[in-house]
């Protein structure tokens with residue numbers, strides 16, 4: 234080159250960092266906090282820029298966030314939907330803007346599944362079945378009625394609908410199992426305690442089993458049970474879903490009988506999917522997380538690995 238002149242590179246590669254708009258549904262549970270951290274950390278470790286909005290259980294806020302992401306012209310939108318229904322209109326708007334959508338964790342009930350590229354998350358129906366199967370085993374030689382109370386999660390949410398259905402499908406042909414009370418406690422500890430108190434009050438002496446849709450509600454329910462002088466895990470058999478550290482501790486103390494795992498660490502899968510999508514690659518329509526069940530025997534071994 235002549236002095237003072239810079240030679241231009243033959244080819245200038247402009248590498249654009251993909252931008253992901255993520256609408257998280259809330260912060261109701263330890264599971265949810267772990268889910269958010271996993272996604273934020275995975276994004277930070279990769280070259281994906283993330284914009285996250287927390288909707289605090291409001292579907293309207295999720296709509297607002299999604300519309301804002303469209304305005305900002307993000308490359309991909311990920312939605313963890315609070316409830317299943319009502320998504321079609323906003324997803325049509327996103328489709329018109331040409332932005333691909335990933336559904337994460339809970340599901341959206343839409344008639345046209347081309348409105349999203351993939352759904353990443355647990356098989357909630359199978360989780361409910363696992364809870365039911367455990368009870369069939371545990372009470373295999375009992376013919377007298379077994380009174381079950383159920384703490385359900387957020388009304389209209391996939392985990393609440395599907396866990397409830399999976400559970401019912403398994404116990405259906407075993408008439409000794411009777412769901413005597415069932416109510417929503419929104420996946421939170423406070424509500425779990427409040428609703429369990431109500432069950433205990435209304436169904437004194439009739440409750441043999443608690444099936445709780447998540448650990449946070451279970452922890453609240455355990456408090457309510459102990460306040461009445463009953464022994465959780467013995468007087469009332471407890472089956473819960475998630476597998477947070479605090480629940481695994483209660484499991485190893487004998488206060489919970491079974492934990493059905495629901496894995497919140499979806500960050501690596503999500504970020505991988507985003508990268509493939511922006512490259513134009515095809516990915517599976519459904520990505521299911523592999524999950525376990527934990528017993529009082531296996532709990533201790535799991536606690537050491539638990540980050541949430």
Ligand code: AHR
Pocket residue numbers: 261262263264265338339392420446447448449474475495
């Ligand atoms: O959608 C997953 C569920 O939502 C988890 O089981 C629960 O803890 C969370 O709030």
